[in-house]
Amino acid sequence: AQSVTQLDSQVPVFEEAPVELRCNYSSSVSVYLFWYVQYPNQGLQLLLKYLSGSTLVKGINGFEAEFNKSQTSFHLRKPSVHISDTAEYFCAVSEKDNTDKLIFGTGTRLQVFP
Amino acid sequence: IAGITQAPTSQILAAGRRMTLRCTQDMRHNAMYWYRQDLGLGLRLIHYSNTAGTTGKGEVPDGYSVSRANTDDFPLTLASAVPSQTSVYFCASRNRGNTEAFFGQGTRLTVV
Helix, strand or coil, X not given: CCEEECCCCEEEEECCCCEEECCEEECCCCEEEEEEEECCCCCEEEEEEECCCCCEEECHHHCEEEEECCXXXXXXXXXXXXXXXXXXXXXXXXXXXXXXXXXXXCCEEEEEEC | CCCEEEECCEEEECCCCCEEEEEEECCCCCEEEEEEEECCCEEEEXXXXXXXXXXXXXXXXXXXXXXCCCCCEXXXXXXXXXXXXXXXXXXXXXXXXXXXXXXXXCEEEEEC
């Protein structure tokens, strides 16, 4: 069964600084990987996804993530954050099988300070 | 507006009572999911369904049941609520494993 580990529960950062949110996964088969964002009192929305092909994936709002199969990682990055990026970020994994199960990590709270 | 609808938005429930959280989607998605979100624990999968007529257990299925009689609806039932089931519940749907999941706005459930 697949699992996801988000190593940082909180990441504080100043505005315009770069940020990396870490995600590691575990699975016995190939996977699809996703990053979702949750703004306060809202549901989740997709930032980006990795299905296959190029390991560097670009998403909305200037975010990007890199899939590293050998390290089983899918870290999220942004070169310069804004106050409006303050939110909860979730990494998720779905195995390439017939179950369509979608498993989330525990989330990382990104707090951007002026 | 197409999307996924959850009801109720919030509910206070006495322990021991039965409760069904409703979830309806109009995107004709095959797969549907129920998650609970708790502080520090992220989103944990309760049950899921690949297609109408089939369901599967997620990470934390105990105390919950689901049904998928048709494509659009995926209700979650708490047969006898306990305080540890106090949480925010999210329903989601998507087509297949490589596609984006769409989420409802959540149901805030308090069991007292």
